[in-house]
Amino acid sequence: MIADPSSCSNFHEIVITHIDLDWDVDFESKRIAGSAELHVNALKRTDKLVLDGNQLVLKGFSHDDKPLNFSVDKNDLFGEKITVDIGAIDEGQERKIKVQYTTGESASALQFLDKELTKDKELPFLFSQCQSIHARSIVPCMDTPGIKQSYSAKVSVPSLFTCLMSAVGEGSEVNGDKTTYTFKQPVPIPAYLLAIVAGRLEKKVISDRCAVWAEPSVVDSAAYEFADTEKMLKAAEDLAGPYVWGRYDLVVLPPSFPFGGMENPCLTFVTPSLLAGDRSLANVVAHEIAHSWTGNLVTNATWEHFWLNEGFTVFLERKIMGRLYGEGHRQFAALTGYEDNLLPCIHDQFNPCHPYTKLITDLKNVDPDDSYSVVPYEKGSAFLMYIEQQIGSNERFEQFLKAYLAKFKYQAVTTDMWKACLEEFFADKKAVLDNIDFHKWLNDPGVPPNKPQYDETLVEACRKLAKKWVDGSDADVNAITKDDFTTMTSAEKVKVLQCIRTAGPLSTYKLEALDRTYSLLSSRNCEIKFAWLQIAVKARWSQVLPAALQFVTTYGRLKYLRPLYRNLFSWPEARNQAIAQFQQNIPSMHPISVQVIKRLM
Numbered sequence: 001m002i003a004d005p006s007s008c009s010n011f012h013e014i015v016i017t018h019i020d021l022d023w024d025v026d027f028e029s030k031r032i033a034g035s036a037e038l039h040v041n042a043l044k045r046t047d048k049l050v051l052d053g054n055q056l057v058l059k060g061f062s063h064d065d066k067p068l069n070f071s072v073d074k075n076d077l078f079g080e081k082i083t084v085d086i087g088a089i090d091e092g093q094e095r096k097i098k099v100q101y102t103t104g105e106s107a108s109a110l111q112f113l114d115k116e117l118t119k120d121k122e123l124p125f126l127f128s129q130c131q132s133i134h135a136r137s138i139v140p141c142m143d144t145p146g147i148k149q150s151y152s153a154k155v156s157v158p159s160l161f162t163c164l165m166s167a168v169g170e171g172s173e174v175n176g177d178k179t180t181y182t183f184k185q186p187v188p189i190p191a192y193l194l195a196i197v198a199g200r201l202e203k204k205v206i207s208d209r210c211a212v213w214a215e216p217s218v219v220d221s222a223a224y225e226f227a228d229t230e231k232m233l234k235a236a237e238d239l240a241g242p243y244v245w246g247r248y249d250l251v252v253l254p255p256s257f258p259f260g261g262m263e264n265p266c267l268t269f270v271t272p273s274l275l276a277g278d279r280s281l282a283n284v285v286a287h288e289i290a291h292s293w294t295g296n297l298v299t300n301a302t303w304e305h306f307w308l309n310e311g312f313t314v315f316l317e318r319k320i321m322g323r324l325y326g327e328g329h330r331q332f333a334a335l336t337g338y339e340d341n342l343l344p345c346i347h348d349q350f351n352p353c354h355p356y357t358k359l360i361t362d363l364k365n366v367d368p369d370d371s372y373s374v375v376p377y378e379k380g381s382a383f384l385m386y387i388e389q390q391i392g393s394n395e396r397f398e399q400f401l402k403a404y405l406a407k408f409k410y411q412a413v414t415t416d417m418w419k420a421c422l423e424e425f426f427a428d429k430k431a432v433l434d435n436i437d438f439h440k441w442l443n444d445p446g447v448p449p450n451k452p453q454y455d456e457t458l459v460e461a462c463r464k465l466a467k468k469w470v471d472g473s474d475a476d477v478n479a480i481t482k483d484d485f486t487t488m489t490s491a492e493k494v495k496v497l498q499c500i501r502t503a504g505p506l507s508t509y510k511l512e513a514l515d516r517t518y519s520l521l522s523s524r525n526c527e528i529k530f531a532w533l534q535i536a537v538k539a540r541w542s543q544v545l546p547a548a549l550q551f552v553t554t555y556g557r558l559k560y561l562r563p564l565y566r567n568l569f570s571w572p573e574a575r576n577q578a579i580a581q582f583q584q585n586i587p588s589m590h591p592i593s594v595q596v597i598k599r600l601m
């Protein structure tokens, strides 16, 4: 087993194989109180269990009801190191260690929202976000993706609430004003996939194994938006092998959820900003479905190999979308991912020498939330697409993908393990593989050494329209009507805007004309609004400032917050207002987002 710089647990000596949770969710104190029984198995003789924690209020550890001594040491960046004296335990022996505890005053994995911050404003809401290293703030655990355990849980919530977890629900029981829900996750999972949500939630069935959960007033629109879920799941199974998790449900969270989607097993969490009304953002669901194999079944052993989770998932996401909507769609998505996400990230957000632009990162003393970027997603998926093209057969590469997933299912992998598997599978293509500069792709910062080839058919029209705006005279742009734009798909509209952005700042005259002609801020697709705000903010067009501040207040996705706040903070005219807006928003923001944005100021 390899070392994980993000965890101080002693998983090399002893591992957790199962966690049994008994939780009570208290919306008054905004804490979870209860116990966890950790089933441990010694890999070698030891007398200590070292766990990760973060601001937990520990009441005591015990074994067979006999208290155990424990100590807590500060670990500045990553919380606390909890050492429990469990008594000598021999290699191969099992033991059940119980801990009574309460989550801290503001557990980094949890957001308790007052009812005013929900859609229907009827009940408060709770959701968790454990990836990458926040599970330790809700349970003392081995918070490394290299260790997998099954779990079971009993969770009490006030009776009006519905509680869901990243597991299969086994029913509920009413006890007075509380309801206790029972869950089972029989498949061993890494701690970061532990998840809970509680609120006023209603369910709408999509298929035998898929349903959408959301607040009552949005559940119908959510079911419409995600109607293709079962089709995507079938395409994914065809590409990746059997779906082992039983159910695939989705839950729509409040807008402060910091991500587009989170692949919690059995229950993907999604942002309400995906509800564009036209299914145009459903690729996020394809992405989270893909994680059921790449990430949840075959897991990166440490966050330094995060690209094995996200690069593979983006690759598989686009394969799924390609199966549903055609290879052209896949090519378009891959090309825009490379040109509009990866390259600007390497050149603008970082620089081509920045260590975070490496595929394999060094996370010693680095919080994974800080190093998070599109690099593992887009450089990683570009690498796989490049290899696929060098192999010269999509069918064979898809066979490899299946073989890789079958070989490492239920395990955790490093990049070396993946590479060895690739070399073994393509033993007949040794010369082709020898020609690929693995070292540069994996270990060097900056732009990849090779660019995959993309079919550019679908982007031509986007480039042409963008060129009109960029190269045209004021009179020319005045003559542009909205028609060419309105008939495009949302993804094409975003591409037009990205091409305009790449060309450099537009004059104020053109910015005004663009805004007027396409009414971009009235779009229901947040990617379009975001792409436009990026253009206007980067051009430092003061008229857009109120809309930009409104956007960062309405949408909680870090994908939008991080670049927008960064650009607003570095714009002298906007800086003070942006800081004031941020400070005003903090009480309603997610703790992870607050942390990330604070570090940008």
Ligand code: BES
Pocket: 131, 132, 258, 259, 260, 261, 262, 263, 283, 284, 287, 288, 291, 310, 372, 377, 559
């Ligand atoms: N697992 C990630 C979200 C994540 C990553 C949370 C790292 C915390 C730490 C999820 O699958 C994801 O990648 N979401 C993307 C979806 C997009 C790439 C389609 C997002 O939120 O934007």
Ligand code: ZN
Pocket: 287, 291, 309, 310, 313
């Ligand atoms: Zn992902």
